[in-house]
Amino acid sequence: MKMTPDIQAWEEEDITRIRISMAPPLRWVNSYVLRGPEGITIVDPGPHTETTEAEWTAAWRELGIVPQDIVAVVLTHHHPDHYGLAGYIQSLTGAPVYMSHRAHEETLRMWGKDSVMGEELPRLYRLHGMPSLWSDQLEEHLDGFIPQVTPSPQITYVTEGSYVLMGGRKWRAIESAGHAPGHLSFYDIERGLMLCGDAVLPQISPNVSLLPGSDPQPLRSFLDSLVKLGAYDVRLAFPGHRNPFSHFAERTKALISHHEERLSHIESLLQISPQSGFEVCTALFGNELGIHQMRFAMSEALAHLVHLVDQGRIAAEAPIAEDGVVLFTPLK
Numbered sequence: 063m064k065m066t067p068d069i070q071a072w073e074e075e076d077i078t079r080i081r082i083s084m085a086p087p088l089r090w091v092n093s094y095v096l097r098g099p100e101g102i103t104i105v106d107p108g109p110h111t112e113t114t115e116a117e118w119t120a121a122w123r124e125l126g127i128v129p130q131d132i133v134a135v136v137l138t139h140h141h142p143d144h145y146g147l148a149g150y151i152q153s154l155t156g157a158p159v160y161m162s163h164r165a166h167e168e169t170l171r172m173w174g175k176d177s178v179m180g181e182e183l184p185r186l187y188r189l190h191g192m193p194s195l196w197s198d199q200l201e202e203h204l205d206g207f208i209p210q211v212t213p214s215p216q217i218t219y220v221t222e223g224s225y226v227l228m229g230g231r232k233w234r235a236i237e238s239a240g241h242a243p244g245h246l247s248f249y250d251i252e253r254g255l256m257l258c259g260d261a262v263l264p265q266i267s268p269n270v271s272l273l274p275g276s277d278p279q280p281l282r283s284f285l286d287s288l289v290k291l292g293a294y295d296v297r298l299a300f301p302g303h304r305n306p307f308s309h310f311a312e313r314t315k316a317l318i319s320h321h322e323e324r325l326s327h328i329e330s331l332l333q334i335s336p337q338s339g340f341e342v343c344t345a346l347f348g349n350e351l352g353i354h355q356m357r358f359a360m361s362e363a364l365a366h367l368v369h370l371v372d373q374g375r376i377a378a379e380a381p382i383a384e385d386g387v388v389l390f391t392p393l394k
């Protein structure tokens with residue numbers, strides 16, 4: 063079967079987007095190709111599957127690119143839908159793969175040979191009331207991502223405030239957190255362009271997850287990051303999902319309001335009766351979700367709950383029994 067690549071060019075900005083397939087509900091990730099005198103840079107190549115390999119082969123053919131033209135792969139963050147193909151493309155091209163040190167740590171936490179996520183995540187969720195019907199599926203579910211991120215690339219670190227040459231221009235790396243630790247956005251000050259990965263998305267609220275061993279206050283990190291990113295003068299933002307958009311600062315403010323409303327909503331739920339993290343999760347998101355969506359929902363609910371505890375707005379009561387469950391309670 064001949065694959066038709068899904069390519070769109072923003073010619074004035076010299077940025078080409080390739081839509082690369084991924085699992086629902088997002089359906090595609092935006093990979094960006096920037097062409098400059100230094101060669102071709104690919105930002106966030108997508109997850110590694112047979113389909114995405116074929117999509118890239120078709121895209122390169124269409125764009126007149128041979129693998130030797132690719133001089134860099136730049137990653138905004140470690141999630142499989144962005145990082146996954148980096149090692150595969152490096153194996154074809156020998157190109158360096160750039161990401162932040164903190165983001166690389168997260169790849170090791172999730173998929174490194176010493177990863178304990180498959181045991182620690184179900185343990186965390188059980189402590190917060192998730193029934194075994196769900197928590198027993200987690201380890202296999204997490205293992206299912208390994209092919210999408212294999213082979214793992216050699217990483218060259220990018221630090222906050224440094225500049226990365228892409229498409230013949232210098233892009234400033236801006237580190238943020240909350241959606242993913244060590245997330246980098248890239249800003250072209252001259253043209254007001256921001257490659258923002260999943261740090262700010264149009265239409266979608268980027269997932270904010272509490273995960274064992276990672277950022278203990280991801281929602282606080284996310285809200286702080288939105289304030290930081292919202293201060294940049296952005297004419298056009300190129301996100302990891304959906305379409306490029308111009309209302310960047312306004313979108314950061316809308317996302318802050320969305321989370322403030324959700325925090326107040328959770329507080330009011332707990333005023334009715336103390337609840338476990340899982341009860342709050344299903345009150346917010348329902349319990350008809352598949353395991354993938356349930357993981358995002360549960361970690362997002364927990365991110366909000368630990369933020370409310372941190373702010374002194376609610377309390378967390380540790381379980382008395384050994385196999386008991388943490389209950390979140392109102393303070394007054």
Ligand SMILES: [Zn+2]
Nearest residue numbers: 139141242260
């Ligand atoms: Zn992401």
Ligand SMILES: [Zn+2]
Nearest residue numbers: 141143260302
């Ligand atoms: Zn993503």
